[in-house]
Amino acid sequence: MVVRLGYFPTGGVAPERTRPKGIPPAEAMQSVRENLKAMDEALDRCEEQFGRRDAILDHPVLGPLTVAQWRKFHWVHTRHHMKQIMKRRAVA
Numbered sequence: 699m700v701v702r703l704g705y706f707p708t709g710g711v712a713p714e715r716t717r718p719k720g721i722p723p724a725e726a727m728q729s730v731r732e733n734l735k736a737m738d739e740a741l742d743r744c745e746e747q748f749g750r751r752d753a754i755l756d757h758p759v760l761g762p763l764t765v766a767q768w769r770k771f772h773w774v775h776t777r778h779h780m781k782q783i784m785k786r787r788a789v790a
Contacts, residue, residue, distance in 0.1 A: 701767040706778035
């Protein structure tokens with residue numbers, strides 16, 4: 699559903715290691731930007747080395763994903779969190 703349909707299910711709990719650690723919003727945004735850039739560069743290198751069709755890494759829930767599927771997963775996941783942020787901003 700995530701990488702084919704672009705739907706990210708709600709109600710799950712993020713693993714502890716992936717949760718923010720109470721850093722200021724500006725620092726969090728800077729970290730996100732830096733990490734997205736590094737991830738994009740790493741995915742480019744994986745695509746060069748392994749090609750477009752081979753799975754490069756297993757997602758703990760979704761299983762083995764190709765570079766394109768990893769990119770789609772992160773896009774869908776980011777959209778999911780942006781919806782959460784917009785809801786919280788509307789309440790504040």
